[in-house]
Amino acid sequence: MMRADIGFAKRHNRAALIFLAPALLFVFAFVAYPVVYAGWLSMFQWDGASAPVFVGVGNVLRLAGDPIFWASLGRNLLVALSAIVFQVFLALVIAYCLVRIVPAFSRIFLFFYLVPVMVSEICIGLLWRFMYNPYFGLVNAALKAVGLDSLKRGWLGESDTAFLAVVVVMSFTYLGLYVLLFTAAVRSVPESVYEAAEIDGAGHGRKFVSITVPMVWDAVRANSLLAIIGSLKTFSLVFVLTNGGPNHASEVVSTYLYKMGFGSFEMGYAATIGFAQMVLTALAAWIVFRYMKRKGDA
């Protein structure tokens, strides 16, 4: 504010506060306060009905030694990793193809890629249960068609394949969002940069690696962060596909929390799971952000 706005400054501060108040009130009451409250509840053993029993760090100690929690958290990280490879990176390749190779079709492709992003995850999960059906599922039918009968199985019902099957559905479901975001980023790269490379005889592979990737690196960073945050939040698809089963084989933190809180009615322990997850989420996001920032500077 370089002009003689000083007289307005006080008035501006007050107006800003008043305009922000309703939103901040909502976020405080239903996001911030419950999160802190979860930290408080984590110190109690409580079935949700009778009086809570104070156990101090008892829940945290139990959590630290709970192999199901750590395995679930590990799966959240695997979801994040697979999201970066099969959603973010794949989307970047697809966006390059759409913008640089088949631009005439980019709008229609983008539309279809976005269909699963719009539809409820419950619907998507229910549909994929048919795809994976052990008796008539399409996945098994396709394997049979190419002569790989031996690989046929009940994908969602067997512990060695349940998690993999869920991750595959996630990749198909959320890919479109990243294709959209990268299409916008790739479009913003000036044509002249590509033309210079083309005069030098660069092919698509070369242009993708040496021009597109560095030019949209900010978007890669932002979208990877988005994918990691989304992966740690994941719930509905896992819930409807396997509910974390069989025998916790595809459990993620959210489904474990849900089972503990609303299946076993261990509300205190469920709050502990959530609170710990949030602390670890913050930590993970911070580390990745730092790491990518340093790489970006280099």
Place this chain on the structure above:
Amino acid sequence: MTPTVVHRWNRTNSIVLAFLTLHVLMVIFPFVWMIYSTFKTNREFMRSVWSFPTSLNFDAYIGAWSGGALGGYAVNSLIVMAGATLITVLVSTLAGYALAIYRPRWMPAVELSLTAAMAIPAYVALVPLVVMLRGAGLLDTHLGVILPTAAFNVPVSIFIMQAFFNTLPRELFDAGRVDGASEWQIFRKVALPIARPAMFTVAIVNMIWVWNDFLFPVVFINNPARKTLPVGLTDFVGEHITNYPVMLAAILIAAIAPLILFIYFERQITAALIGGAVKE
């Protein structure tokens, strides 16, 4: 504009087009299959699960809609969607305007807090919210779902609105100040009228998010008469496990509203998704 390099359609383009087509078909196949399978009879379905229907048969839709359960769930979803979207759009427009226009010293802290709130998984707040809602007598009510749902959608909606207000020239608002208008009058008379398309965009994406939301409704609502569509759908599917076309018709009914919105408002929705993500 004279392109230095002439792009001709060659084999690379054809191969890429073929691969993309194949891939996109894999992505949307479950939806295509869902649509055509609803026109089959159950017997036809059991005979061959993946083939096209031999004739158009609407029994599955009649079967899914009769009994009224889905209709009731849809009404509940509409109520929750309308309530949460209304709240989110109103408070986010005000806040997004403030973030874009005013620059007090504490504003970066507000921005940082909202960004952090966006990263918090909803399930972290789940148990405390149940306790709070029960205390307020809001468990098992629409309002009990509406309030937390709106709150969790507010931060990203604020950033979409802020991005919109940032594109407007400052002078637009300064002119009013010189004329002696109050800050509220400037917002009402200058900002609000031009913000309508952006508010509409935020409303559309929020409608889709709320409509599809599952975690809060499944935990906060037990009364079958108040369940929303995605939650009710899981019940419905469990009850109709023997009639697949009816089950698929029910899934289609639950999926159709967001798809129609997407088809009509593709431009606004994609703009909002890009605007909301850029912030992070």
